[in-house]
Amino acid sequence: MVSTRRRTAHPGPSDKLRGAQANGSGTGVTLRPSVPGDAAGEAQTNEPRRFVRAWSEPDDLRILECLAAHVKKHRAPPARCQLLGLFAGRGLDKEEFTVTEIYEKVRRLRAQYEKMLSTPRPGQCHRRFELSKAIWGKGIAPAPAKSPDELRRRYPDLVDTVERISAAECQGRAGNALKRGLGFIDDTTAGRLNSLAKKQRCLEIKMMLKRHDLRKRVLSKRIKIID
Structure with missing residues (x-):
């Protein structure tokens, strides 16, 4: 006689793994809860993020050109308090900036020039180097004495x-x-x-x-x- 009783299927290894993944338990398998910043669980927000434009390569050259023109006219680089007025309306890609931001940008440009002087490398921008040289000289030469x-x-x-x-x-x-x-x-x-x-x-x-x-x-x- 053929038995009509249905045999209960035993879960195989793959079924155990799927169950462990679904329940968050099992041998060596745990589910990680989603946290802010996680690619799988990061919540999407509708709050727009403020776009801040970085200084571009053309900005660097425009800044150096303005500084060189100022030095040619006044025989010295501009003071910190003069920077905003000097670069206002100059068509910079970064249209909005504080006096601290433009001051730090000028400081970094000078540091880059001094690095060029100490470790010259082929392929450096000739225009950038010549403008920087017109502003800061050899990097150590003092400015002309003021009257x-x-x-x-x-x-x-x-x-x-x-x-x-x-x-x-x-x-x-x-x-x-x-x-x-x-x-x-x-x-x-x-x-x-x-x-x-x-x-x-x-x-x-x-x-x-x-x-x-x-x-x-x-x-x-x-x-x-x-x-």
């Missing part, structure tokens, strides 16, 4: 501070050397020192006014006591 009138006009607080230090602490040749050395400071450093000198001068004036006000109050009290 006392130019220093006084551009950095009045710094000049006043140097003159006061020279008169109070330096005598003879030392004081004159300090004032002459001021003319060789680059514009970026001179602008920063001028801002610091201005802040210091404002603090001194405030302290002087406070002392004057205190003196008036003390005198007023003494007059009342005498009366």
Whole structure:
């Protein structure tokens, strides 16, 4: 007699593996939950990401051209505070930038030029090299000394501070050397020192006014006591 009882099928190895994958359990097989940033489980958001354009190769050349024209006219690279005005409306691909961003870009361009000087390689952009050379010279040559009138006009607080230090602490040749050395400071450093000198001068004036006000109050009290 032929048995009509149906035989129960036993799961094979492939069936076990599929079951383990489905249930997240099994020998050596685990399911990893989706996490943010995971390619399989990253959630799609509708929030647009702000596009920030990077500096392009044409931007590098335009920046160098503007700097070279400024140096040719003023005999020195522009100060940090002049950079935004210098590059505004110059048709850069990166249309929006802060003074910090353009300052760092100029600093990197100079670092690249100094690297060209120390490790020249064939195939370097001749135009980029010549523009950089017109701006920064040989990389170590100091800028032409500024005249006392130019220093006084551009950095009045710094000049006043140097003159006061020279008169109070330096005598003879030392004081004159300090004032002459001021003319060789680059514009970026001179602008920063001028801002610091201005802040210091404002603090001194405030302290002087406070002392004057205190003196008036003390005198007023003494007059009342005498009366």
